[in-house]
Amino acid sequence: MDEPADSLASASFFTGARDVAAGISRREAIARTLKAGAGLSVLSQVGGLLRGATEPPPSPSAPGPVTVTLNINGDAHTLAIEPRVTLLDALREHLGMYGTKKGCDHGQCGACTVLVNGERVNSCLTLAVMHPGDDITTIEGLADGDALHPVQAAFIKHDAFQCGYCTPGQICSAVALIKEGHAKTDAEIREQMAGNICRCGAYQHIVAAVREAMQPTG
Amino acid sequence: MNNFSYILAAQPDEALRDWTGPGRPAYLAGGTNLIDHIKLGVDQPQRLIDVRNLGLDQIEALPGGGLRIGATVSNTALAYDERVLKDYPVLSQAILSGASPQLRNAATTAGNLLQRTRCSYFRDGFSPCNKRQTGSGCAALGGFNRTHAVLGTSERCIATHPSDMDVAMITLDAVVRLRGVSGERTVPLQDFYVAYGEDPAKENVLKPGELITAVDLPATEWFARSYYFKARDRASYEFALASAAVALDLREGLVRDCRIALGGVATKPWRAHAAENALKGTRPTEQAFRAAANAELSSAVPRAHNGFKIELCRGTLMQALQTTAALA
Numbered sequence: 243m244d245e246p247a248d249s250l251a252s253a254s255f256f257t258g259a260r261d262v263a264a265g266i267s268r269r270e271a272i273a274r275t276l277k278a279g280a281g282l283s284v285l286s287q288v289g290g291l292l293r294g295a296t297e298p299p300p301s302p303s304a305p306g307p308v309t310v311t312l313n314i315n316g317d318a319h320t321l322a323i324e325p326r327v328t329l330l331d332a333l334r335e336h337l338g339m340y341g342t343k344k345g346c347d348h349g350q351c352g353a354c355t356v357l358v359n360g361e362r363v364n365s366c367l368t369l370a371v372m373h374p375g376d377d378i379t380t381i382e383g384l385a386d387g388d389a390l391h392p393v394q395a396a397f398i399k400h401d402a403f404q405c406g407y408c409t410p411g412q413i414c415s416a417v418a419l420i421k422e423g424h425a426k427t428d429a430e431i432r433e434q435m436a437g438n439i440c441r442c443g444a445y446q447h448i449v450a451a452v453r454e455a456m457q458p459t460g
Numbered sequence: 461m462n463n464f465s466y467i468l469a470a471q472p473d474e475a476l477r478d479w480t481g482p483g484r485p486a487y488l489a490g491g492t493n494l495i496d497h498i499k500l501g502v503d504q505p506q507r508l509i510d511v512r513n514l515g516l517d518q519i520e521a522l523p524g525g526g527l528r529i530g531a532t533v534s535n536t537a538l539a540y541d542e543r544v545l546k547d548y549p550v551l552s553q554a555i556l557s558g559a560s561p562q563l564r565n566a567a568t569t570a571g572n573l574l575q576r577t578r579c580s581y582f583r584d585g586f587s588p589c590n591k592r593q594t595g596s597g598c599a600a601l602g603g604f605n606r607t608h609a610v611l612g613t614s615e616r617c618i619a620t621h622p623s624d625m626d627v628a629m630i631t632l633d634a635v636v637r638l639r640g641v642s643g644e645r646t647v648p649l650q651d652f653y654v655a656y657g658e659d660p661a662k663e664n665v666l667k668p669g670e671l672i673t674a675v676d677l678p679a680t681e682w683f684a685r686s687y688y689f690k691a692r693d694r695a696s697y698e699f700a701l702a703s704a705a706v707a708l709d710l711r712e713g714l715v716r717d718c719r720i721a722l723g724g725v726a727t728k729p730w731r732a733h734a735a736e737n738a739l740k741g742t743r744p745t746e747q748a749f750r751a752a753a754n755a756e757l758s759s760a761v762p763r764a765h766n767g768f769k770i771e772l773c774r775g776t777l778m779q780a781l782q783t784t785a786a787l788a
Contacts, residue, residue, distance in 0.1 A: 305465035325466035325508065328495070348496055349563055361536075361565045367495045368566060371466050372488075372510060415562065422561070424540075436696035437560025 269340065310371050314339070315383025325371045330354045332370035333380060341381035341410050345439075352438035355411035356380050362418035364437075381410035384417065392459070393417050396451040404442035412438045416452045428453065461498045468510045472671060476641055478509045479669035487511050487671065489532050490566035492559075493575045501585040502592060512568075516673055519543070525679025528637075531570035531672045535625065536561070538569060548677060550686035550705050554628035554723075557690045560697050570672035573626055573636070573652070574664070577619035578699055579608065590616045591660040598660075606765040607701065610773070612727035613761055617660035620724060621653070622699045627723035628688055630731050631705040633678050640670040649675070653728035663728070682709035682717070685787050689780040690723070691772055700724030702773040704780035708744070715739050715748075720781075722756070725773045732756040735777065744785035749778040 307322040312332065321336050330347075333339045333356070342365060345353030349367040356365045357379035384391035393416050396402070403409040415438045419425055425434040431452050432445075440448065465483070469475035479485050483506030488494055497503035516530040519541050527543060538544060539555035555564065555572075581587035581599035588597030600608050600618050608618040626649070634649040652664050666672075677683075686707035692698045703723035709716040718739050720732040735756035742748040753774040760770045 305463065308466070324463060326461040326463055326498075348499065349492055352560065352562060355562055362562045363566045364492070364560075364562045367492050367563075369466065369491065369495065369508075372491070372512075419561070433696055434561060437562045439697075 308371060310374050312370060312373060312378060313376065314378045315380060321370065323370055325369060327370050328366050329356070329358075329368050329370050329373060329378070330365035333365065336370075339380055339382055343407055343410055345408065345411070351408070351411075352415060353408050353411040355414045355438060357414055357418055360418065360421060362415050362437075379414070379417075381414055384413065391417065393420070393451070393455045396455040397448070400447045400451040400454065402444055402447040402451040404444055408438060408440045408442075408444075412440070412448055416448075416455065419452065420456050425452075425456070431456075461495075462501075462504045462506070464498075464506050464508050466508045466510065468513055470513060472514050472516075472639055472673065475509050475511055475514060475671060476639070476669055478507075481507065483507045485509055485669075489568040489571045490534070492563050492567045493571060497576070497583075500583055502583060511671065514671075514673075516570075522676065522679070527677045529569050529675045529677065531674055532568045535559070535564040535567045535569070535572060538625075539564065546684065548628075548632055548683050548686065550631055550683075550688045550707060551625065551628040551677075553688035554624040554690075554703075554705060557688060557703075558624040558699075569625075569675055572623060573629075573649075573672065573675070575623055575626075576663070578622045579619040580604070582619060591619060591656075591663075594659060594661050601763065604765060605763045607699070608763060608766050609727045610725050610760040610762055610766060610769050611722070611730055611757075612655050614656055614660075616658070617656040617727065618763060619656075619660070619727060620699075621726060621728045622724070623729060624688065624690065624700065624703060624723055626653075626729040627703060627721045628686075628705045629675060629677075630729045631686065631707055631719040631721040632683055633680065633719070635676045635678075636672060637674040637676065638666070638670050639673050640667055642667075644673075646676075649729075650731045656727045660727075683707050683719075685710060685784060686719075687780055687784040687787065689776055689783065691776045692724075702769055702776040704773075704777040706777075706780045706784045708781070708784045710744060710785060713743060715742055715744055720752070720756070720777065722773060722777065725760070725769050732777075734758075739781075744781070746778065746782070749781040750774070752781070753777045 307324055309322050311318050311320045333342050342356055343353040345351035347366045349364040354364050354366040355362050358376050393413050419434045425431045428449055431449050467478050469478055485507040486505035488508040488510045489512055512532050517532045518530045519533055520528045522528055535555050539552045544552050582589050582591050587599035590598055598617055609620045630649050636647045636649055636652050638645050654662055688705050690700045690703040692701050700723050702725050705721045707719040718736050720735045722730040722732055735752040738755040739752040757770055757774055
């Protein structure tokens, strides 16, 4: 096993590929690099100031963790989590499923889009405890083994992502859009994808990818 | 978010019973407004009562005509219902012009009625805000108020009511059905919202713990000639700067009756009674539309940054009237 990347100057930090081959994910490499940094604690203090002065009143029946079983991509996951954990945070922080991204955390960007019973929703604005018994599909659940979902394949073919951060949400949203069947023209695709924003501006290629993925196959 | 407990209610009466008890409760449906507010610290309920399982998620045809729309019907389901598309097109158009598909899938009828202002001073959780903290003042009055209201304002609050669906529903003579511990009652939607006046924190006539169970729409045939027009900075996924919901009873070249409501410009979904009265009995000409708009907007009060809304609203309403009159 190679040495872990513990320096920004290390080439493997940027390519990520060597780290993955060495058994360290890019996430782990970055975490180790930043662990020594003091920047994070400053950010959290500033965030506290911005959040406002009011403290929530003490709750007479302060709840602890509750048990909830979530069906995600066909697998059952039982968690003991507080009711305030969003579905997004349950996926990322409690289940290690990092495919779904946190963009704005307020339902304004669509990066957190997942499918609940086939319908697209912002996972940042729904609680994990609201979904026992629901069929949840995340970006990780679209491919069939090594066979990409047609929407994933179309996104690659049409170069429909740059940084890739909005992409899982775009793809999940597009999968649902196709099933909904309301969009026929490019203008309608744009309107129906309006809940997913892309700072890199890959919109034209996203529309092309969705247009192709909508075509009946064969 | 502050820590809270979560209960899934099985029956409406159980939800009403759950409301009482230690710690401040809130009803939870789609959560697209409530969870946003809890994250912002604007609302800090201690007990969330989930009302999605109370059997209030159907759209039923009423025996005498009209529709009963369950409180937890999703905005998406309501917008694409065949009966709504045919008989109340303004409602479908309004819903589909708002938010995003993801939000519309989770958001509910009742939740949409109860959505709160997007005023940035209300949402920041610390600025003087009479809506958030009675008596603390209004930061928007002397602040950046480009998106704030020009109708229904007071020196206590100028926050805009942001909804599209509610503006369309108020055009359609909607009636809200409520259920509380003292029984059931109905309130016409135009009486449901309270003008900000004395206490901007009070936005509607709900009693504590009262549940919205449904919204009824009447069997008014000419509501099929209705339309929603929304003006905003972006082409989609953006609140209205000004919007107009219009229904016209047009027969033999005369406006026999009409319903007009404005969005994006007022402190509550705004039934434009002055505009309606000016338009009734006239021919649907541009002059008549302008006179109707002028009648309604004569009481508009501009602030430092939102004066443009008065002219924008005039044009938006005229455009909506023109399009509605031209419908086949």
